[in-house]
Amino acid sequence: MSSITKTKLKVRDVNVFYGEKQALKNVNIDIADGSVTSFIGPSGCGKSTFLRCLNRMNDTIDEARVTGSIIMDEEEINDRRLDPVVLRARVGMVFQKPNPFPKSIFDNVAYGPRIHGLASTREELEEIVENSLVKAGLWNEVSDRLDDPGTSLSGGQQQRLVIARAIAVNPEVILMDEPCSALDPIATARIEELIDELRENYCIIIVTHSMQQAARVSQQTAFFHLGELVEVGPTETIFTNPRDQRTQDYIMGRFG
Amino acid sequence: MSINAILALTLLVLIAGGFYVGRSRAMTASRGQIANLHSLPNYYGYFVATWTGLPAIIVLLMNAFFGQQLADRLTTAQLTSAARDMVSAYTVQLEDDASYQALLAAAAQQRSVADQLRSDINTLRRARGEARDPARLDMLRQDRLDRVNLLTATETSLENRRQQIASELLATADAETSDTARQSQAGFILATASASEAELFATDMRRIADGDLPSRDTPVLHSAAQLLVQTENGMMRILSVIVLALALGGFLMARQNVGSEFRARNNVEYLINTGLFLCSVIAILTTVGIVASLMFESVRFFSEVPLQEFLLGLQWSPQIAIRADQVGQSGAFGAVPLFAGTALITLIAMVVAIPIGLFAAIYLSEYAGPRFRQIAKPALEILAGIPTVVYGFFALLTVGPFIRGLFGALGFEDVVTQSALSAGLVMGVMIIPFISSLSDDVINSVPQSLRDGSYAMGATQSETIRQVVLPAALPGIVGAVLLAVSRAVGETMIVVMAAGQGANLTANPLEAVTTITVQIVMLLTGDQEFNSVKTLSAFALGLVLFIITLIMNIIALRVVQKYREKYD
Ligand SMILES: Nc1ncnc2c1ncn2[C@@H]1O[C@H](COP(=O)(O)OP(=O)(O)OP(=O)(O)O)[C@@H](O)[C@H]1O
C-alpha cells in the first residue's frame, strides 16, 4: 500500500534539544500521504516533541532548538525563513485534552477560516463550518445549537469539535497527540471511525499509548524509545514481526 | 500589687499546673507506652489547661466589659433607696404646692386640646371631594402650632418649679454632714434631677472614685464616690472567689476525665473549632453592627429630610444648618451633585486605569521576557503600596498646577488647581496596579492549551490574545474592573486634597467637584452637635456609598466565580 502513495513528509537527521537536554536523536522517517501513521513508545520518549516539529509548535517553547531537515512536498519546513503561521494552516493539530475556545460552536469551527480569510461571505463561511462538522461526524448532534458555547459539549463531542476546527482550514496533514486518552470507549470508537474516513484526503499522524488503537487505525507505525526512532514500518509488520528487541519488548508489554 | 494582678497571676499558675497535671496523669495512665493512650499526652495537658482557664477567663472578660456598669448601677440603686424618705417628702411637697398643681392642670388641659386638634387635622387631611378644605386645614395647623408652643412653655415652668422645690429641700438637708445623710442627698439628686443633670452627677461620681478630675467636687459627690469604691471592692472580692472556684472546678472536673480511653485529641479539636467559630461570628457581628448603625442613623436622617429630596435634589449645602432648630428650612441636602462628582472622578480614573492597567497586564503576561517581568511586577506592586495621601499631595502640588498651566495656555479661562481632572488622573494612576495585577493573574490562569490550540490553527500571537485569551479572561477582567470601580468610588484622600470641596453639579472636568466620601469627611470633622441633621446626613451618604460598593463587589465576585468554575 505504501508503495502506491506518495511521500508527504521526509524527515532527515532531526535532533531536538530543550536547553542542554537532547529530547530527540537523529530521527529519520518518511510519512506517506493518504494514510495514517501512528507513533508509539513509552512516556517521555519524545513522541509529542517530534509531532511538534512537524508544525513548528516547538517555536512557542523558548528553550527548544530543532536541527535537521523536514521536507514537506519538496519544501523545507524547518527553516527560520518559513513563516510558521502559514505552515500551521497546512498542518493541523489535535491535542490530548479537547481545548475548544471560549466561543460558540460555530465560532470555534469558523476560527481558522476567519483568520486565514478562507471565506468572503457569510454563506461561504457557513458552508465551511457545516462541511467540517459533517466530516467530523458532529453535525447531527449540534446543527440546532451552533450558538451554544463549545465548552457546553461532552468530552467526546468537544474532541470532534476540535477535529472539525482543525479540518475547517483544509489542512494537508493532521497531527493528533493522544486524541482519545480523555475519552470513553464509545467516543473513542467514533473518533477512530472518523480517522479512518479522513484518511483518504489527509495525511494523518497519531500518537497513541494504545497498541490496539495503533493496530486498528494506522497503516504505518513508528516506535520511539528514549528519543530515538527505533523502528518504523507497516503496522502489521511492527506488531507481528518486529526486528528490534526493544520494539518486541514494548509491544509485549514488558516495559513502558 | 493590685488584686487584679494577683488574680491574673494565680490563674496563669493554675493553667500551667493544669497542663502539667493533665499531661503527667496521662503519662501515668499510659504505663510507659504512649500508644496505650487515645491521644498524645500533650492533648490531655491542653484539655485540662483549657478547662482550668477558659471559664475563669470568660468571667474575667465579662467583668472587664460590664463590671464598671454593674458597679454604677448597684451604687445608684443603693443611693436612691437611701434617699427614699427625702423623695417622699418631696412628693408630698409637690402635692401641697398650689402653683405647681395649677401648672399641672393647665398642662393637661393644653395637651388634650392639642391632641384634639391633631386628630381634627388628620381627619381633614384625609378628606376627599366636598369635605376638602385647605384653608381650614391651614388654620387648624397654625392653631395647633400655637397650642404646642404654649404647652412647651407650661412644661418649662413645671420643670422650674420642680427644681426649685428640690433645691430648697436639698438646702435644708445640707446641714446634716454624716455620710449616710450625704448619700441620701446624692440619691435624691439622682432621682429628681433632670436626665442630663443626673448623668453628669453619675459621671463625676465615677471620676472621683477612679481618682480622675471631676467637673465639680462637692462633699455629696465624695460620699457617693466612696460608696461606689466600696461596692467595687466588694464586687472584686466576689469576682476573685468566682474565678478561683471556676478554675479549680474546671481543673478537677477535667482531671477526673483524663484516662487512657479519654479522647482528649477530639475534645481539643472541638474546642479549637468553637474558638474559630467565635472569631468568625465576631467578624460577622461587627459588620452587621456597623451596617445596622448606618441604617438606624440614616432612618433618623430621612425622617428629617425626605428620601426623594436627598436622592434627587440638585442643591447640596449643609453648612448653614448648624443648630438643630434650624433644620430643614436652611440646609439643602440634595445629594445629586455629590453622586455626579463621584461618578465624574471615577470615570476619569477608569479611563486612565483600565487601558493602561489592562495593556500592561497583557504585555507582562504574554510578551515580556522573564527578566523584564522580574523588574516590572515588583515595581507595579510598589506603586500599589504608596499611601493614598502621597498620591493626594502629588495631585495637589504637581498635577493640579500642571493642568492649570496646560489648559490656561490652551486658552481656557479660570482653570482651577483643584479640579476633577487632576484628582481623577491621579486616582487612575493609583488604580493601575490594582487592575494590572488582577488582570495579570486572570490572563495567566487562561490555560496554555487554549493558546496552543490557537497557535496550531495558524494564528499569530496578537490574534491569539485578541480572539482567545482575552475572551477567556474577560469575565475575570470585568470582575477586576468592578473591584477597581468600587475602590475608586470609596477613595477619599486623593479627592479631599485634589478635587476641592465645592458641590458643583457639572460635567466639566476642569471644575472643582466634590464626592460622597469627601463630604462625609467634611460633615464629621467640623465642630458641632452630633445629633444635627448635618451629621446625620453623613450616615445617609455612608449608606449610599456602602450600597454602591456592595453591589459592585457582589457583581464582581459573581463574575469572577463563574469564571473560575469554567476552567477548574
Ligand atoms: N517544554 C519542555 N521543556 C523541557 N523539556 C521538555 C519539554 N517538553 C518535553 N520535554 C522533555 O522532552 C522529553 C520528551 O518529551 P515528550 O513530551 O515529547 O514525550 P512523549 O513521548 O510525548 O511522552 P508522553 O507519552 O508522556 O506524552 C521528555 O524527557 C520531557 O521531559
Ligand SMILES: [Mg+2]
Ligand atoms: Mg506526549
